Amino acid sequence: MSMHRPIRWLLLAVVLPVLLSLAGCNAVLLSPAGDLAVRQRDLIIISTGLMLLIIVPVIVLTLVFAWRYRAANADAHYNPDWDHSTVLELLIWSAPLLIIIALGAITWVSTHKLDPYQPLTRLDESRPLPPGTQPLTVEVVAMDWKWLFVYPEQGIATVNELAAPVDRPIRFKITSTTMMNSFFIPALAGQVYAMPGMETRLHAVVNRPGVYEGFSANYSGAGFSHMRFRFHGLSDDDFGRWVQTVRAAGAPLSRATYTQLAQPSEREPVRRYGSVDANLFDAIVNRCVQAGQVCQKDLMARDAQRAAGLGAAVCTASNTQAEPLFGTGAAGAGEVLR
Structure with a gap:
């Protein structure tokens, strides 16, 4: 019995992740039913793939370095005075920079192509809109x-x-x-x-x-x-x-x-x-379903008319008077505002 228990836990540890991964095969984001969602899925996959070009090498190299330069490895070359490599610097900075530029370009183009306000021009990849x-x-x-x-x-x-x-x-x-x-x-x-x-x-x-x-x-x-x-x-x-x-x-x-x-x-x-x-x-x-409520669009139109009327009054005052724009004192300002 004591030997069966570890085997059982080992099988569970192997089978459970497989079952969980299979449960995601019907994830709707990866199997959409509409053209817009299909293009968004493709964008997710492309963006994830580009990001993995940075993440995977970093993780792999971290594990490789940790293993190669472990304390028990006497064959690893130790060089405490090394501090610079032009080739390594170019690789470290240029690769992520190029990937970020690619991600930015793809995001910019996709943001405009997948604009939800934009009417559709096709039914799917192979059929334009009749x-x-x-x-x-x-x-x-x-x-x-x-x-x-x-x-x-x-x-x-x-x-x-x-x-x-x-x-x-x-x-x-x-x-x-x-x-x-x-x-x-x-x-x-x-x-x-x-x-x-x-x-x-x-x-x-x-x-x-x-x-x-x-x-x-x-x-x-x-x-x-x-x-x-x-x-x-x-x-x-x-x-x-x-x-x-x-x-x-x-x-x-x-x-x-x-x-x-x-x-x-x-x-x-x-x-x-x-x-x-x-x-x-x-x-x-416009928040005016109930009787007696004033619609927001009517309120905004009324405010716009008031603003236009005030602007016209100000322009008239500035063109016909040599005095300050709103007259002199509180009385002058009140005349223009009225």
């Missing part, structure tokens, strides 16, 4: 703690359920209700922040049918860990049937219904809405 192809628009709202998806063209909305046809570009318009969040479907594309009072965008495409996981990648409170949804990549016919199912089974999403939905909740089930109040997403972005 002329006249119109993207599917999906309006995404990060809520506490759930996801609302509005399809303005189809006139439907869902909670914690997202679907799109395969090989059709998707244009996501993203915002949030109360706090900063992050919209992330690893199989489709990289994450994009969702922020209250702002609209961010993401252009992507799914290239094969399937069900993929989406979630929030930014901590946002108590229900963050359950802020997940399913993304369905469907054929055109299946997507059409899905839209009809949502229309038939769903209740209308009015502004009053949205206000109730916006209340914090955890583990929210899938919900479907067969119709959506007009301009709901625009009202969410």
Whole structure:
């Protein structure tokens, strides 16, 4: 028995790492379903490979030097007066410098090519985007703690359920209700922040049918860990049937219904809405869903008009008066400001 136990631990030490490595074979970041995610995966692999060109030699040489110049090795040449080698200095500094330059160039080019705001120009590596192809628009709202998806063209909305046809570009318009969040479907594309009072965008495409996981990648409170949804990549016919199912089974999403939905909740089930109040997403972005609220865009337009009026008054005063710009004393300044 005493001899079997070490063998058992040895087998466990060998088999367990193999099983763990095999468990990562289905890592979604390395087997994505969308062209944008494929290009991001390639960027990760290339960048990792370039960095390993520095890391691996350093680790290997560290082990080699430690072994070669160990105290027990009497054959190792000891030269305490050595302090410089031009060839070694060139190798030590030039190789990392060239790799850093290569990484910088690749990152610069990829940052612009993979810009999430930029509309797609291809479906995948071998297929350009057909002329006249119109993207599917999906309006995404990060809520506490759930996801609302509005399809303005189809006139439907869902909670914690997202679907799109395969090989059709998707244009996501993203915002949030109360706090900063992050919209992330690893199989489709990289994450994009969702922020209250702002609209961010993401252009992507799914290239094969399937069900993929989406979630929030930014901590946002108590229900963050359950802020997940399913993304369905469907054929055109299946997507059409899905839209009809949502229309038939769903209740209308009015502004009053949205206000109730916006209340914090955890583990929210899938919900479907067969119709959506007009301009709901625009009202969410501008924080004026409820009656009587002034939209942010109207406030900013009003402030811009006031600033333009003040600027015109200042220009008129400077062109017609030889006195200081705002007159003399408090009364003069008050006249211009009014």
